[in-house]
Amino acid sequence: MIYLGSTRVLTQDFGSHKYAEDYAGDHKSIVKMNGQGKVIQVINRFKSHEDSINYQTFLNNQSRWKDGNIYHCVSITGKQVDMSYDELGGNQIVIETYTNEGTLLTFRLAHLDQVLVHNGDFVDEGTILGYQGNTGLVLSSKATSNETYGSHVHLEIRNQDGTPLNPRSYATGEIKTTYKKQSNELSKDKDQFKVIVDNINIRQEPNTTSNILGMVYMNEVYTILETVKSSEYTWYKITTGRGVTGYVASKIGGQWVELMLKNEEIKPDPEVPDEVIDPTYELLFTCKKTGTYYVKLVENEQLYIKKNK
Ligand SMILES: [Zn+2]
Numbered sequence: 338m339i340y341l342g343s344t345r346v347l348t349q350d351f352g353s354h355k356y357a358e359d360y361a362g363d364h365k366s367i368v369k370m371n372g373q374g375k376v377i378q379v380i381n382r383f384k385s386h387e388d389s390i391n392y393q394t395f396l397n398n399q400s401r402w403k404d405g406n407i408y409h410c411v412s413i414t415g416k417q418v419d420m421s422y423d424e425l426g427g428n429q430i431v432i433e434t435y436t437n438e439g440t441l442l443t444f445r446l447a448h449l450d451q452v453l454v455h456n457g458d459f460v461d462e463g464t465i466l467g468y469q470g471n472t473g474l475v476l477s478s479k480a481t482s483n484e485t486y487g488s489h490v491h492l493e494i495r496n497q498d499g500t501p502l503n504p505r506s507y508a509t510g511e512i513k514t515t516y517k518k519q520s521n522e523l524s525k526d527k528d529q530f531k532v533i534v535d536n537i538n539i540r541q542e543p544n545t546t547s548n549i550l551g552m553v554y555m556n557e558v559y560t561i562l563e564t565v566k567s568s569e570y571t572w573y574k575i576t577t578g579r580g581v582t583g584y585v586a587s588k589i590g591g592q593w594v595e596l597m598l599k600n601e602e603i604k605p606d607p608e609v610p611d612e613v614i615d616p617t618y619e620l621l622f623t624c625k626k627t628g629t630y631y632v633k634l635v636e637n638e639q640l641y642i643k644k645n646k
Pocket of ligand 1: 491
């Protein structure tokens with residue numbers, strides 16, 4: 338059986354692991370996925386063996402582990418390692434992907450020796466995601482002096498509600514996942530927005546409690562089909578390139594998206610003004626058409642606008 342692109346054996350099944358499965362093969366062997374996806378998160382700062390946490394140390398202090406806390410632990414080589422709860426997975430990758438029916442799934446692969454992909458990368462069966470390793474918290478009966486101590490791939494798959502699914506058939510390649518480019522084409526004839534934060538959920542309805550259908554990411558462009566305002570958010574209805582229709586929120590006053598509206602042309606005044614009252618003041622543009630203008634400033638930059646007399 339092929340688990341994640343390499344010959345591995347199942348070392349912990351979904352029944353006993355509860356929310357994932359573990360597959361062990363050769364230490365530092367390549368890891369691939371059986372399908373397509375987009376990398377949405379990467380942690381890649383640990384060294385296999387050196388930054389593998391001693392399991393007994395973890396068990397002794399387990400009650401103190403809390404989300405968001407940094408914990409000082411002892412690695413299997415006796416080295417002091419600082420780790421937060423979500424780094425127990427060591428070097429890891431989170432991938433957004435979809436079933437053939439279009440249902441959102443997130444894959445999390447953990448304990449890698451090294452991650453070879455970057456946030457935002459599109460990956461498929463040909464992509465080497467990284468190498469199997471033992472970073473983070475791993476359990477093994479092997480001697481602590483053995484550098485392959487606990488080396489395995491942890492695969493966790495969650496649906497849009499965050500519910501863990503049995504990952505087996507995805508690990509063996511029995512079920513393959515898909516991913517299509519979802520950003521729309523840039524167009525001057527359409528009202529569009531560009532995402533200027535890391536990511537925003539796509540919701541089925543314009544409210545924060547409706548189903549999550551996927552996410553939009555930094556620098557992606559979408560055509561606005563409809564605008565719905567609420568007290569806290571402006572919701573933009575979109576259809577992605579993979580055919581999902583839903584609503585993306587921009588927090589009012591929060592600057593989550595940059596609007597690119599077809600009727601709002603932002604043109605700097607081509608004429609240099611004849612009269613400059615104060616050399617430290619500069620006329621930036623002459624308003625030719627009433628509308629809302631967006632001005633991007635960099636740190637410490639100041640904006641002066643000349644007043645009408
Ligand atoms: Zn695991």
